[in-house]
Each structure stands twice: as C-alpha cells, then as structure tokens.
Amino acid sequence: GENVEQHPSTLSVQEGDSAVIKCTYSDSASNYFPWYKQELGKGPQLIIDIRSNVGEKKDQRIAVTLNKTAKHFSLHITETQPEDSAVYFCAANPYDKVIFGPGTSLSVIP
Amino acid sequence: DVKVTQSSRYLVKRTGEKVFLECVQDMDHENMFWYRQDPGLGLRLIYFSYDVKMKEKGDIPEGYSVSREKKERFSLILESASTNQTSMYLCASSFVTGSPLHFGNGTRLTVT
Numbered sequence: 174g175e176n177v178e179q180h181p182s183t184l185s186v187q188e189g190d191s192a193v194i195k196c197t198y199s200d201s202a203s204n205y206f207p208w209y210k211q212e213l214g215k216g217p218q219l220i221i222d223i224r225s226n227v228g229e230k231k232d233q234r235i236a237v238t239l240n241k242t243a244k245h246f247s248l249h250i251t252e253t254q255p256e257d258s259a260v261y262f263c264a265a266n267p268y269d270k271v272i273f274g275p276g277t278s279l280s281v282i283p
Numbered sequence: 284d285v286k287v288t289q290s291s292r293y294l295v296k297r298t299g300e301k302v303f304l305e306c307v308q309d310m311d312h313e314n315m316f317w318y319r320q321d322p323g324l325g326l327r328l329i330y331f332s333y334d335v336k337m338k339e340k341g342d343i344p345e346g347y348s349v350s351r352e353k354k355e356r357f358s359l360i361l362e363s364a365s366t367n368q369t370s371m372y373l374c375a376s377s378f379v380t381g382s383p384l385h386f387g388n389g390t391r392l393t394v395t
C-alpha cells in the first residue's frame with residue numbers, strides 16, 4: 174500500500190524566513206497531493222493541493238511543488254508569520270484512500 | 284461552508300466497554316472517513332465509506348467497526364475498548380474521491 178514519509182518532524186524558523194517541508198510517496202497510482210494545517214484543538218484544514226498533471230502551484234505565501242518521477246512533493250511557506258505555527262501534514266491519494274505523512278510541527282519565532 | 288460534527292469532544296471509557304463515536308456532515312458528501320491521530324504517527328486510516336451501507340477497511344481496522352445507515356452519518360464502534368485505543372479520533376468527509384477532506388474537531392478518547 175501507499176507509504177508517505179515527511180521531513181522534518183519539527184521545524185523552527187524566525188518570523189519572516191521561509192519554511193520548507195518535504196514528502197515522498199511510494200504508490201505511483203497516487204494522483205492527488207493535499208496539504209493540511211492543524212492548529213491546536215482543531216481538526217486538520219486544507220491549505221493547498223496539487224494534482225499529478227501539474228508541477229507547481231502557488232497561493233499567496235504558500236507554494237507546493239511535485240516531482241512525479243522522483244515521487245517527491247514539497248510545501249514552501251515564505252515570509253512566515255507567528256500564525257503559521259501549527260502541525261502540517263502532507264497526504265497522497267491513491268484510489269479511494271487518503272494516506273497521511275506523520276506531520277511536521279512548525280514553530281515561527283517572533 | 285462544510286461542517287463535520289463529532290458528537291463528543293472528550294470521552295472516558297473503561298476497558299471492555301462498547302464505545303460509539305458519532306460523526307455527521309451537512310454537505311451531502313459521498314465519502315466519509317475515520318482516522319486516529321497519535322503523536323509521531325500522524326493520521327492513520329481506520330475505515331472509510333464511499334456510499335451508504337458501504338464500508339472499506341483502512342490500514343488499522345482491527346478492534347473497530349463502522350456503520351453508515353444514512354449518507355450524512357458515519358459511526359465508529361469499538362466493540363470492546365482497550366487501553367491501546369486511547370487516542371484522538373478524527374472524522375472527515377469529501378465530496379468525491381480525489382477532492383479535499385473536511386475534518387471534524389476530533390474526539391479525544393481515554394480508555395482506563
């Protein structure tokens with residue numbers, strides 16, 4: 174079955190710096206790659222997603238890149254702000270399932 | 284805006300009890316999911332359903348069952364709760380396969 178790895182598990186950055194989180198997946202049938210942000214006490218919420226026919230997608234300060242050949246995808250957050258502090262999950266969607274990575278705890282230091 | 288509601292925020296149950304976790308979504312979504320979240324392990328899929336009365340095992344179905352009698356409601360059942368089922372349980376729904384998941388805020392279950 175699909176296996177999603179995610180690195181790093183924790184990440185601290187200064188406010189205004191960039192943050193990058195990297196994921197790999199194993200099942201070439203995966204064709205949809207969402208990213209979720211989970212704030213304390215809440216369920217995860219979609220922040221951006223990318224499909225396998227696209228290499229890059231950007232939404233304001235957030236961008237995602239996808240390398241299908243290498244089975245890698247990454248989340249880039251620029252000009253980080255304290256409200257970006259949260260746990261971020263990548264996921265892959267082979268067939269009916271949605272398989273998540275283990276998560277990255279991002280801390281943005283003011 | 285899609286709303287996924289989990290009936291309890293916190294639950295404390297004893298070992299051996301039968302436990303029901305309820306989830307309701309209000310957007311006529313086809314797919315519903317149950318995940319458990321544990322530190323360092325992320326979200327692991329327990330069961331999912333893509334239609335009423337249909338269910339599929341996820342990656343960790345042992346010790347759990349599910350019920351989907353109506354499209355909007357998806358219940359997770361712990362037949363005989365054990366301490367290793369102490370966890371955060373998250374319900375989610377999606378319109379169709381390959382569309383974003385919408386999560387509830389979770390039920391933190393403690394089994395003593």
